[in-house]
Amino acid sequence: MRGYPARRRCVISQAIGESAQTIVAVHQLAKTFRVGFWARPVAALRQVTFEMRRGESLGYLGPNGSGKTTSIKCMLGLIAPSAGQVALFGRPPSDPLARARVGFLAESPYFYDYLTPNEVLDYVAKLYGIDGPTRRKRSRALLGQVGLDHAAHRPLRGFSKGMLQRVGIAQSLIADPELLVWDEPLSGLDPVGRNEVRELMGELRRQGKSLFFSSHVLSDIESLCDAVCILDQGVAVAQGKLTDLLRADALESVAHLGLPDDGGAALLALQAVPLSHWEPLADGQRVVLPTAQVAELCRVAVQAGATLRELNPRRDSLEQLFLRKAVTRRQDSVGSPA
Amino acid sequence: MSAPHTTASGVVLRTSGPLAALLRMSAVASNTVREAGRAKLFYGLLGAAILLLAFSIVLSDLALVDQKARLVQSFGLAVIPLVCVATATLMGGLLLHQELDRKTLYAILPKPIARSEFLIGKFVGMAALLGIELGVLVLCWWGVLHLRGGTLTGALVRAFGLAYVELLVVTAVALVFSALSRPVLAGVLTLGVVVVGRTNYVLADLLAATKGVFVEVPAMRSLGKLLVAVVPDLSTFAVADPVLQGWVVPWAYCVSAALYGAAWVAACVVAAALLFERRDFT
Numbered sequence: 001m002r003g004y005p006a007r008r009r010c011v012i013s014q015a016i017g018e019s020a021q022t023i024v025a026v027h028q029l030a031k032t033f034r035v036g037f038w039a040r041p042v043a044a045l046r047q048v049t050f051e052m053r054r055g056e057s058l059g060y061l062g063p064n065g066s067g068k069t070t071s072i073k074c075m076l077g078l079i080a081p082s083a084g085q086v087a088l089f090g091r092p093p094s095d096p097l098a099r100a101r102v103g104f105l106a107e108s109p110y111f112y113d114y115l116t117p118n119e120v121l122d123y124v125a126k127l128y129g130i131d132g133p134t135r136r137k138r139s140r141a142l143l144g145q146v147g148l149d150h151a152a153h154r155p156l157r158g159f160s161k162g163m164l165q166r167v168g169i170a171q172s173l174i175a176d177p178e179l180l181v182w183d184e185p186l187s188g189l190d191p192v193g194r195n196e197v198r199e200l201m202g203e204l205r206r207q208g209k210s211l212f213f214s215s216h217v218l219s220d221i222e223s224l225c226d227a228v229c230i231l232d233q234g235v236a237v238a239q240g241k242l243t244d245l246l247r248a249d250a251l252e253s254v255a256h257l258g259l260p261d262d263g264g265a266a267l268l269a270l271q272a273v274p275l276s277h278w279e280p281l282a283d284g285q286r287v288v289l290p291t292a293q294v295a296e297l298c299r300v301a302v303q304a305g306a307t308l309r310e311l312n313p314r315r316d317s318l319e320q321l322f323l324r325k326a327v328t329r330r331q332d333s334v335g336s337p338a
Numbered sequence: 339m340s341a342p343h344t345t346a347s348g349v350v351l352r353t354s355g356p357l358a359a360l361l362r363m364s365a366v367a368s369n370t371v372r373e374a375g376r377a378k379l380f381y382g383l384l385g386a387a388i389l390l391l392a393f394s395i396v397l398s399d400l401a402l403v404d405q406k407a408r409l410v411q412s413f414g415l416a417v418i419p420l421v422c423v424a425t426a427t428l429m430g431g432l433l434l435h436q437e438l439d440r441k442t443l444y445a446i447l448p449k450p451i452a453r454s455e456f457l458i459g460k461f462v463g464m465a466a467l468l469g470i471e472l473g474v475l476v477l478c479w480w481g482v483l484h485l486r487g488g489t490l491t492g493a494l495v496r497a498f499g500l501a502y503v504e505l506l507v508v509t510a511v512a513l514v515f516s517a518l519s520r521p522v523l524a525g526v527l528t529l530g531v532v533v534v535g536r537t538n539y540v541l542a543d544l545l546a547a548t549k550g551v552f553v554e555v556p557a558m559r560s561l562g563k564l565l566v567a568v569v570p571d572l573s574t575f576a577v578a579d580p581v582l583q584g585w586v587v588p589w590a591y592c593v594s595a596a597l598y599g600a601a602w603v604a605a606c607v608v609a610a611a612l613l614f615e616r617r618d619f620t
């Protein structure tokens with residue numbers, strides 16, 4: 001990721017999965033469902049392109065119905081895309097060897113309700129060809145890790161949504177996968193549970209796992225991810241490192257100026273720069289200006305004898321970024337309907 | 339043997355090779371048996387059949403002394419396969435549908451298992467379940483027969499063996515329909531195949547006759563020919579009547595009937611797997 005400008009990263013090479021570091025490559029993915037008697041087409045995905053590097057923690061972000069779950073199902077081969085390709089570890093999702101390295105948690109997971117968490121994990125572990133003693137050892141450890149050891153021998157029938165979510169998380173980890181694909185892992189959990197899962201995610205990252213998870217809770221993404229992909233109405237509208245994205249889109253900067261003793265003259269000089277906001281501070285002046293004007297501000301400030309104490313790009317919140325991306329795209333598409 | 343894959347923290351995964359595939363399919367199969375074993379429908383059908391068998395004790399009291407065992411025999415040969423066919427029709431369609439409906443498949447298919455392996459596992463599980471059901475019922479029936487002074491002859495055992503082949507064919511047909519459509523429709527279609535299949539010879543007779551709608555109306559004639567061609571001839575496996583009249587089914591017949599059944603099962607499982615392979619799980 002380092003050294004690449006954010007926008008360049010959105011361009012995916014045609015040869016998918018070419019790089020050893022790229023573990024997920026989604027290229028121009030589209031999916032149209034046919035609904036109802038007349039098989040009316042519903043475009044769930046139109047243009048989804050993104051890449052994920054090894055060790056990265058990528059947040060998949062988008063409003064309800066933007067196509068997160070649909071694209072995740074395409075990534076795991078549950079749905080065949082109408083167009084475009086997906087590569088997991090350089091292989092198509094239909095290849096079991098690729099899927100063997102992925103741990104998947106479905107949105108609101110559901111399992112055989114006549115099984116106990118132990119039995120679910122045992123069943124799932126068999127599908128990976130894990131031997132008996134290891135199956136038992138890992139089941140016990142994982143159920144402890146997700147806080148379900150007290151319910152390990154109870155059938156899932158009576159489980160709450162949050163408990164099922166924990167079973168889902170445990171089963172996704174059974175084969176020690178390199179990549180975790182979790183669809184809304186934090187939904188359905190109480191505050192304590194959310195915190196536990198957040199900590200688990202941090203721990204998994206420290207172990208070097210790659211994390212791909214969807215959410216529409218922006219603060220979770222901000223605190224857990226180093227990269228994001230934003231989806232809106234079936235289109236990936238932005239992708240990149242969170243810090244780069246937020247900074248690259250910072251259109252304004254904030255400067256903190258120290259004024260000389262005769263502050264009045266300096267202030268007058270500063271009026272020449274088109275500032276969008278200014279406010280006096282105890283020891284100077286705080287100004288907000290378009291980033292393009294920063295050079296001009298510096299020049300004027302030096303001439304007027306003011307000192308530049310601090311200069312920062314005004315960091316968008318993820319929320320602002322998201323809203324701007326989504327709204328801009330919608331306005332664009334009104335101009336030129338697809 | 340292909341090499342196992344060891345993960346970063348030392349977990350050994352065996353995902354390739356025939357042994358691993360066998361383990362996966364047996365995991366699906368045993369879960370299928372377990373699922374049915376915890377379903378009320380299965381116990382309902384089993385209970386109903388056992389009640390009917392118990393009823394045959396009462397019924398045989400009405401018969402003449404030398405007819406008692408014979409009545410139990412004919413009762414068992416009629417009722418047991420019928421109940422098992424009902425199980426195959428209902429559960430064969432339902433089991434796959436439940437996986438789709440409850441989205442339990444989302445936890446299974448993203449694992450390194452091929453869809454065809456999953457389907458074969460389901461079929462084997464159903465086959466095992468039906469074997470258990472048939473076995474339990476035959477045991478109960480044997481008890482009743484013993485009580486009424488009858489014996490379990492080799493001819494009777496072979497008749498039940500053929501009934502089991504029929505069950506496998508019906509299950510495979512149910513699997514195709516449930517990979518294709520909704521459970522109610524799948525059940526109805528399977529039932530249709532069972533009815534047409536069991537009376538296949540009637541249709542064949544009608545087609546060979548000199549008069550009747552199947553001879554005179556061209557459309558009906560084509561339909562009749564089509565049905566005879568595409569529906570498995572289940573009457574091959576229904577040997578209850580001749581067995582009761584003292585016919586000992588020859589081994590050669592058993593073998594050819596089993597091969598006929600196996601061919602239908604193979605064709606249906608392949609068709610179901612192909613249909614399943616193309617399906618979107620949304």
Ligand SMILES: Nc1ncnc2c1ncn2[C@@H]1O[C@H](COP(=O)(O)OP(=O)(O)OP(=O)(O)O)[C@@H](O)[C@H]1O
Nearest residue numbers: 033035042044063064065066067068069070071620
């Ligand atoms: N099986 C289906 N048939 C028809 N349309 C579908 C189907 N599945 C999804 N869609 C449509 O595709 C779009 C994307 O749905 P999807 O579930 O992927 O959204 P999402 O981003 O996961 O939303 P959420 O945040 O609510 O989970 C929606 O408009 C939805 O109605």
Ligand SMILES: [Mg+2]
Nearest residue numbers: 068069070107
């Ligand atoms: Mg979703």
